Amino acid sequence: MGSLADNSRYATAGANADSKEAPTPEIAALHARAVRAERLAGHQAVLVGMLAELLASNSLEGALDAFAGALQSKFGCDRVAIALVAGNDLSLSAVSQQAVLEASSSEARLLVDAMCEACAQESIVCWPPTSDALGVLVAHRALAGRRLTGAICSVPLYVNQELVGAFLLERRDQRAFPVQTLERLSVCLAPLLTLHKKADRGWLRVFGSSLNTHLGRYLGNERPGMRALCILAGLLVVGSLTMTMRWQIVAPAELLSNERRLITAPQNGFVSDMLVIAGDRVTEGQVIARLDRREMQLEAASRDSDIAMADAEFRAAMASYDRQATGIARARLAQARARREGVEQRLNRSDLTSPIDGLVIAADxxxxxxxAVSRGETLFEIAPNADFEVHVLVDEADVYDVFEGQTGMLSLRAMPGEGLSIVVESVYPVAEANEGMNRFRVQATLSEPVGKLRPGQSGVVRLDAGRMSVMGVMTRRLNRALAELWWRLVG
Known part of the structure; x- marks a missing residue:
């Protein structure tokens, strides 16, 4: 307002000078330059004042109130309204000298409609309209109402060609608003209002805005390939969450014989012949090893001579009709014969035979x-041909999903292309430490006998554990690890 008064003062002075004497061209040029400099200084003073008002506020609400008050005082307005973009529409954010805003009131809607009209035309709109006004100003006419006098000016606010808000000035007289000053003001102050708006957001909105920025950077219209890839990834994630599949417990397994027979040394002695080795199949009664019989044969000959001597003594006692001597001789004869029988049994046991038809699974x-061998020392271990059981070592994280009667498939390393059906019989209650992990031994049986199996073969078992989403199967162990970590940290 001060600049307008000064302009009129300079104009008056110029008129008085004209009445006295005509100014020279140099004086006229200096006068015009002084007028332009004074006008520019006035614009700059207004801008600096507005910037000071906005920078002095720490919150968005305070900045809007200060901005509305400064506009009202600088331009002699009766009412100033400010609206900011919220979503896709303008929302009334501040009205000068009015603490409570009723956004649903008819007056508030008229203010917002007038500012929206200026934003739609992307230019400053004044009422009453000038001769070069664009379009029909319906909203401004509705806001002016039946008042015969009054002026309205709506100014949109843009930052980087993006609409951020608008403000509206009203006064009762029809003095024209300085459009150029308001245009410069909008260009300078719109970024400050945007910064205040961003600083006033909560952490959730800041995160959402950052996410939208990054998504727009990497998934914008200029990157159709990346957008297609993300859409495909999203479809895969949704499909993995909705589609179910059979999931299985995978664990190492070993094939063991259900029954084992131990062949031990019947007496102290020496090995004469080892007729079989581990892996040989044997039949019941087949000789598998022999012990040295020479010492036992010598002992048998010695016992035979003892029997002959005892028999001669017995006969002599009977010939003498000495009953006492006869009884003693008879006892010695029985003792010699018993010792000879013991040697005979030892000779018979020197040939070690297989008690069953089966496979030699262990041999020294x-x-x-x-x-040399000692009595009771194990020499062979024999297992039946077709009586096998499967021992599965299940991780402790999966043991609660194993139950009796559960079915699965066994794949042996020696038979990688063949799957053997198994059924879980029992779960051992005690864990075993294996390769730095706790595992539980699960006993299973083969559904159908297979003749070419051998004890000790190893492989992998897959136990059917029901159905689960594809994502659940893929992240099952990760979910358990995270749950365990959460329990340790939080409880």
Whole structure:
């Protein structure tokens, strides 16, 4: 307002000068330059004042109130309204000298409609309209109402060609608003209002805005390939959450014989022959090893001579009709015969035979001819041909999903292309430490006998554990690890 008064003062002075004497061209040029400089200084003073008002506020609400008050005082307005973009529409945010805003009132709607009209035309709109006004100003006419006098000016606010808000000035007289000053003001102050708006957001809105910025950067219209890839990834995620599949417990397994027979040394002695080795199939009664019989044969000959001597003594006692001597001789004869029977049994047991038809699963390869053995020492281990059981070592994280009667498939390393059906029989209650992990032994049986199996074969078992989403199967162990970590940290 001060600049307008000064302009009129300079104009009056110029008129008085004209009445006295005509100014020279140099004086006229200096006068015009002074007028332009004074006008520019006035614009700058207004801008600096507005910037100071906005920068002095720490919150968006305070900045809007200060901005509305400064506009009202600088331009002699009766009412100033400010609206900011919220979503896709303008929302009334501040009205000068009015603490409570009723956004649903008819007056508020008229103010917002008038500012929206200026934003739609992307230019400053004044009422009453000038001769070069664009379009029909319906909203401004409705806001002016039946008042015969009054002026309205709506100014949109843009930052980087993006609409951020608008403000509206009203006064009762029809003095024209300085459109150029308001245009410069909108260009300078719109970024400050945007910064205040961003600083006043909560953490959730800040995160959402940052996410939208990054998504727009990497998934904008200029990157159709990346957008297609993200859409495909989203479809895969949704499909993995909705589609179910059979999931299985995978664990190492070993094939063991259901029954084992141990062949031990019947007496102290020496090995004469080892007729079979581990892996050989044997039949019931087949000789699998022999012990050295020479010492036992010598002992048998000695016992035979003892029997002959005892028999001669017995006959002599009977010939003498000495009943006492006869009884003693008879006892010695029985004793000699008993000792000879013991030697005979030992000779018979020197040939070790297989008690069953089966497979030799253990044999001491170090036993060669002449090796000493002790009574009760294990020499062979024999398993039946077709009686096998499967021992599965299940991780402790999966053991609660294993139950009796559960079915699965066994794949042996020696038979990778064949799957053997198994049924869980029992779960051992005690864990075993294996390769730094706790595992539970699960006993299972083969559904159908297979003749070419051998004890000790190893492989992998897959136990059917029901159905689960594809994502659940893929992240099952990760979910359990995170749950365990959460329990340790939070409880």
């Amino acid at each position: 390869a170090a036993r060669t001819s002449g090796t």
